[in-house]
Amino acid sequence: MLPSSRMPKFVAFLLVVAASLDDASAVDSKYSLETKYMKVPLDHFKWYAEEKSFNLRYLVDAKHHVQGGPIFVFTGDKGDINIYAQNTGFMFDIAPMFKALLVFIEHRYYGQSLPFGNDTFSNPQNMIYLTTTQALADFAFVIDQLKREFFENVVQYDTYPIVAFGSSYGGMLAAWLRMKYPYTVLGAISSSAPMFYFPGLSSCATFYEKVTKVFERYGRDQCIKTIKLGWDVIINLTKNKLGMDFVSSNWKLCSKISTTDDVEKLLEWLSDIYVNLALSNYHYPTDFYSPLPAYPVKVFCDKLTTSYFNDTKGLIEHFGYAIEMYTNYTGRTACNDINSKYHDITEFAFGYQMCTELIMPKCSTDADMFITAPWDFDKFAKKCYKKYGTSSSRPDWGMLIYGGKNLKYFSNIVFSNGEMDPYSCCGVSANVTSSVMAFDIIDAPHHVDLRNADMSDNNYIQSARQFHILALRKWLKLE
Incomplete structure (x- = not known):
């Protein structure tokens, strides 16, 4: 410990x-x-x-x-x-x-x-x-x-x-x-x-594939292509201070991104937005995850793809415009805090559970709209130990006690x-x-x-x- x-x-x-x-x-x-x-x-x-x-x-x-x-x-x-x-x-x-x-x-x-x-x-x-x-x-x-x-x-x-x-x-x-x-x-x-949703019972790729299907169903193919394109654009643009400052300003971030760790948090924050949009894609306005309109995935994708952009900065501006629908639908949010989940008690507590009993593998492939990344259990376990001082050495525990x-x-x-x-x-x-x-x-x-x-x-x-x-x-x- x-x-x-x-x-x-x-x-x-x-x-x-x-x-x-x-x-x-x-x-x-x-x-x-x-x-x-x-x-x-x-x-x-x-x-x-x-x-x-x-x-x-x-x-x-x-x-x-x-x-x-x-x-x-x-x-x-x-x-x-x-x-x-x-x-x-x-x-x-x-x-x-x-x-x-x-x-x-x-x-x-x-x-x-x-x-x-x-x-x-x-x-x-x-x-x-x-x-x-x-x-x-x-x-x-x-x-x-x-x-x-x-x-x-x-x-x-x-x-x-x-x-x-x-x-x-x-x-x-x-x-x-x-x-x-x-x-x-x-x-x-x-x-x-x-x-x-435990190791060995489901493919690690299936969750992000399902999120992608929601965007395909309500946002059409162009939205998926733009989101997929956006990852490389964001990563390349934020390799220097000028690009970091541009993204920070355009996306109204509460604190400027200035390190590679900040960029990693930014990418994770954006992934979470896509997931939460898919989870809250109700046919009427709700405020479960965040105050949102009916069919928020469609609204997000319409904002992202209904007008043209000519260059990298134009694409970033489009993303900033679309993201505002999720982060500031009520118009009351002064800025976007990409560190909010790291400061949230609920996220901290459930993160502990996901590091112990509820290990739910996630990976991304070229078939979905997220950054392609394999499931690396060793890397995951090291993060858990660093954050909570806990061992993730029993990934099959959930199946053992509940029967799979x-x-x-x-x-x-x-x-x-x-x-x-x-x-x-x-x-x-x-x-x-x-x-x-x-x-x-x-x-x-x-x-x-x-x-x-x-x-x-x-x-x-x-x-x-x-x-x-x-x-x-x-x-x-x-x-």
């Missing part, structure tokens, strides 16, 4: 700032929920003379709940639970139909569920409890308490009307909760979950994937058994089926939601 002095010094400062923010100001609230906290063990798998615990946050909506009605539990993802609650409208849409209690449980180490408060990320030793196994145990612990609170005759039940919901990484957790604690939830709705593609031994899980969702690259796309089922949503983006119903939803999205409702009725024995 690295000593605490080697950890990023901005972490503790950001935690103090984050703790002082009011949740309501950080998240636009479409749905009103009650905030609660529950003390959970810091380590579910060890016994202490004096048990160590911390407050885990969860949100509750009981407006439509009646005694004996089901509990729908959302397994928290990598971020503030308020954000996911406000973007999981499907659960609110169906709560009246099922007379359900809605509970959104925050994932440890995210939002306000910080085991060591402002010191959570200041010492490598404090981060060893950030694991999927501990998070799943948190969910099971909270659900057990909910059973005692909302179902009176606990000893008379062998199953409870409780179902897990989750999307993306949270969708993996919802499925794993059903797999690891089958007596805790009757079933799981797992949307856009990259269950097979061996899903036939489980039951009552629905996996849904949007055809235009990059994470569908590594999702469950075909029925495994009669009770471990898949629903592929044609022409649909990332976890759109768990968002609220919208007038512009296509028939495929509506059908996916009906599929979920039928599964819920079956599991809850309401047929």
